[in-house]
Amino acid sequence: MRVIRSALLMVLLGGSLSAVHAQNAVPVSGGPVDPAKLQDLVIANRVLTDLNVIDGFGHVSMRHPTDPNRYLVGRSVAPALVVADDIMEYDLDSNPVDARGRNSFLERFIHGEIYKARPDVMAIVHTHSPGVIPFSVSSVPLRPVFHLGAFLSPGVPVFEIRNPAGQSNTLVSNAVLGQSLASVLGDRNVALMRGHGSVVVAATIPMAVFRAHYSNVNAQLQMQAMQLGGQVTFMDPEESQKTLAVIDQIHGRAWDLWKRAALEKMSAK
Amino acid sequence: MRVIRSALLMVLLGGSLSAVHAQNAVPVSGGPVDPAKLQDLVIANRVLTDLNVIDGFGHVSMRHPTDPNRYLVGRSVAPALVVADDIMEYDLDSNPVDARGRNSFLERFIHGEIYKARPDVMAIVHTHSPGVIPFSVSSVPLRPVFHLGAFLSPGVPVFEIRNPAGQSNTLVSNAVLGQSLASVLGDRNVALMRGHGSVVVAATIPMAVFRAHYSNVNAQLQMQAMQLGGQVTFMDPEESQKTLAVIDQIHGRAWDLWKRAALEKMSAK
Amino acid sequence: MRVIRSALLMVLLGGSLSAVHAQNAVPVSGGPVDPAKLQDLVIANRVLTDLNVIDGFGHVSMRHPTDPNRYLVGRSVAPALVVADDIMEYDLDSNPVDARGRNSFLERFIHGEIYKARPDVMAIVHTHSPGVIPFSVSSVPLRPVFHLGAFLSPGVPVFEIRNPAGQSNTLVSNAVLGQSLASVLGDRNVALMRGHGSVVVAATIPMAVFRAHYSNVNAQLQMQAMQLGGQVTFMDPEESQKTLAVIDQIHGRAWDLWKRAALEKMSAK
Amino acid sequence: MRVIRSALLMVLLGGSLSAVHAQNAVPVSGGPVDPAKLQDLVIANRVLTDLNVIDGFGHVSMRHPTDPNRYLVGRSVAPALVVADDIMEYDLDSNPVDARGRNSFLERFIHGEIYKARPDVMAIVHTHSPGVIPFSVSSVPLRPVFHLGAFLSPGVPVFEIRNPAGQSNTLVSNAVLGQSLASVLGDRNVALMRGHGSVVVAATIPMAVFRAHYSNVNAQLQMQAMQLGGQVTFMDPEESQKTLAVIDQIHGRAWDLWKRAALEKMSAK
Numbered sequence A, B, C, D: 001m002r003v004i005r006s007a008l009l010m011v012l013l014g015g016s017l018s019a020v021h022a023q024n025a026v027p028v029s030g031g032p033v034d035p036a037k038l039q040d041l042v043i044a045n046r047v048l049t050d051l052n053v054i055d056g057f058g059h060v061s062m063r064h065p066t067d068p069n070r071y072l073v074g075r076s077v078a079p080a081l082v083v084a085d086d087i088m089e090y091d092l093d094s095n096p097v098d099a100r101g102r103n104s105f106l107e108r109f110i111h112g113e114i115y116k117a118r119p120d121v122m123a124i125v126h127t128h129s130p131g132v133i134p135f136s137v138s139s140v141p142l143r144p145v146f147h148l149g150a151f152l153s154p155g156v157p158v159f160e161i162r163n164p165a166g167q168s169n170t171l172v173s174n175a176v177l178g179q180s181l182a183s184v185l186g187d188r189n190v191a192l193m194r195g196h197g198s199v200v201v202a203a204t205i206p207m208a209v210f211r212a213h214y215s216n217v218n219a220q221l222q223m224q225a226m227q228l229g230g231q232v233t234f235m236d237p238e239e240s241q242k243t244l245a246v247i248d249q250i251h252g253r254a255w256d257l258w259k260r261a262a263l264e265k266m267s268a269k
Helices: A002-024 A035-050 A109-117 A147-152 A175-185 A205-227 A237-250 A252-268 B002-024 B035-050 B109-117 B147-152 B175-185 B205-227 B237-250 B252-268 C002-024 C035-050 C109-117 C147-152 C175-185 C205-227 C237-250 C252-268 D002-024 D035-050 D109-117 D147-152 D175-185 D205-227 D237-250 D252-268
Strands: A059-063 A070-074 A087-091 A123-127 A190-193 A197-202 B059-063 B070-074 B087-091 B123-127 B190-193 B197-202 C059-063 C070-074 C087-091 C123-127 C190-193 C197-202 D059-063 D070-074 D087-091 D123-127 D190-193 D197-202
Touching: A035 A059, A035 A070, A035 A087, A035 A123, A035 A205, A035 A252, A059 A109, A059 A205, A070 A109, A087 A109, A109 A123, A109 A175, A109 A197, A123 A205, A147 A205, A147 A237, A175 A190, A175 A197, A197 A205, A205 A252, A205 B205, A205 D205, B035 B059, B035 B070, B035 B087, B035 B123, B035 B205, B035 B252, B059 B109, B059 B205, B070 B109, B087 B109, B109 B123, B109 B175, B109 B197, B123 B205, B147 B205, B147 B237, B175 B190, B175 B197, B197 B205, B205 B252, B205 C205, C035 C059, C035 C070, C035 C087, C035 C123, C035 C205, C035 C252, C059 C109, C059 C205, C070 C109, C087 C109, C109 C123, C109 C175, C109 C197, C123 C205, C147 C205, C147 C237, C175 C190, C175 C197, C197 C205, C205 C252, C205 D205, D035 D059, D035 D070, D035 D087, D035 D123, D035 D205, D035 D252, D059 D109, D059 D205, D070 D109, D087 D109, D109 D123, D109 D175, D109 D197, D123 D205, D147 D205, D147 D237, D175 D190, D175 D197, D197 D205, D205 D252
Parallel strands: none
Antiparallel strands: A059 A070, A059 A123, A070 A087, A123 A197, A190 A197, B059 B070, B059 B123, B070 B087, B123 B197, B190 B197, C059 C070, C059 C123, C070 C087, C123 C197, C190 C197, D059 D070, D059 D123, D070 D087, D123 D197, D190 D197
């Protein structure tokens, strides 16, 4: 009860702070962004939709290539419809640099607070992907069972929004909740959000897309392996680390495929 | 046994009453309908088919925008084939205003009787969606496990047609059965129909489509979470209510995506 | 042991008889077939492929419209590739009327022997559909759980080819095996073939396609309902019979949709 | 512990040997390859992608048609993007004949070492197909349950890379690991790779594609049959052998379908 009350207090404070930021501080831009990089962010939105990792909801962001204190993410629109002009720039408190009437995602704080906490992270995906959600509400943990899911080692924490927020609308819609999620994520690559989805981080957009997709694949494989009723062999932490290193080298093979398919669909319209 | 006998009696009465209506009362029209609104109804048919919520069967209706005592729904044709000229107008006893030789759905009473009982409802979807049917025949209840399924709180009743109809053809094909279904639905957003499908209601077409789709998604996620064999965490009633409010604000993001895709497919033919 | 030995004997006899037929009796044609009806048979091949009921294998046949002692089925080619010129005519012993160098399906005896045993049957589908095969190898019977699967009442027998054939290549490749399958089917609408697929019969092509598809759907729904772990409510025999009658009236709605989609795909090539 | 240490030693040796080969021996070509056969290899890459047997990863190879000591496989690119010019030639130690700057698959040793150990094998597929991976990590063995999966008899071994490699990056990236996998495969048609995928061999490309696809199908059917909770009937070894023989005759029916669909997609771009 005390936990919940103090959590509510934190939310209220967080909400106020965030409102103050939004009114007082219109941040300056981190500078122009290479159009090819913006294009990759647009493409990532399409690819993740094609892979059924995100649908009408979910988002993918990148840290500003030349200013680590800014990040870029689409306006509040279904990812499959994002075009370059929809990409908005934010400071790490998630205040928009130049909204031009475009609406922001309520949950942009997921991105701002993780970029703040994790200097190594350059791209973030927030998903509602169907494979991982069952693990987000189950006492059974998601674990690496497939070599391309090695980035799930050493474990996938679950963010329970009732801890910081009590009975809420379940959206990570302010800085305090974003910080709480970032703290549950810690130095890992993936965290689940209870009854909601996941957040996936990486050093590049292609790697973030790769991890978002193969989190979903690994989850489905683990689910099916467990349903067979026998003993399940998971990956060892050490082989996961070694596999992770080699996947860093080869993951571009998948990105090239997905990107080409997305470009073909975009040009066919 | 007494229950069954009186139920059969009610069906017979209902059938007769309905026949009387059909012969005696040719209702007058509620007036012309804004073509953009008719178009949204047509689009909803395509969207629900694309989402695999309905197939050759199932239907979606809207209350007449200017006459609350009339509703609009396609003629008896597969939803994916519905065009504006297929939309028929009915009074709330489900008598057609001007059939012009077009056949009516046998189950249009689902719509008429719910519009009668629920003044707040402006759009209704009847589905055979594959995710929800297993819950319609199981003693395990469908419950909100995913935040976008929050509208399933405070619970999803199951309409057992054997209660009002005894051994029937399982179709809600007269006013008495429609009333019975409406009464099981009560003030909720979704009711399952045992061995048949579901009925989903909302204040707008986009929200009805949203709820029909995410009922199906939530059902599949719950099924998979339960198959993992561990403990499953459902949404709390209070957080469901709060989430419901915020989804009301953002659900248009999904509708915009679905509508655009449907329009592209229609114009490509 | 005795059973197996006599079964093998029967196969050998069956094989010989069939060979004799093939050499001695070149049957005369039942006469020209209305091109619209042939077209429906071609369409049925495409529709069943689109519905994932058949793949590179499986077949659909119709009884000759004017000669009940002849039937029509594609040559030995993947159903999705069948065109009108591939349709071959057979007598009920499955001898081709005029092969013109076209190869026959090894399993055409499924069709010939069922048409012989069941004068009411005018169309037959043989599937490897993924939903029904698990039930063909399980001690758990396939039962109607969904109202559009009412034709599965009063039960779905399983043909165990080891009974008539012992250790065989599992194909119903001669008259004796076809007769054995027809006898297991009896007066029902659907029989499963252990580790192989199903055979579905009806009075028209659209109804045979409908039943083949909804057998698959019902199987998947039943599987999922059982996996929920609670009590499952199946359809009562009486309501199944009543539902069957009304489905006979409305099943064309699905056929119209499927046929139009197949025609659009064919004309787009 | 001793096993692991000596395994690591073998890997180191294997790595060195392979490096020596790569530097010392640039093999001569086995000669020009019939373009129609190269085209079939390209098509097989597309078909397996369309069948969801491989995705951005996985590969398919063929033995050189006129030199049994050479094999052909795509460069390190997603299979769906392979064109004739991407096909590279290797000797059986997996040294490229003429790389022309093209990158090799790290796991090409799967192919070289199996071609070395199995003179009967003319085509090999390495998959990450979703149906088989659960069985690769489960104590429940994959077994033939569907007649088109008869080639899984007399059993499907699982390659545990920890046996030869200890804690590794899980890739079969040198000759020693390839030999170990080939030895686990033995004279069978399919071996699973723990937490990774499968390897499938055959005497022709169409048969290798057929087996890769129906391994995946059989795995999904077995999984679902087991989930029904009843007793499951598997194929007998003798009927599997007989079925295998007849499938050899008819499998081209599926290949013709898949090839035509792939060609249509390629020409539409």
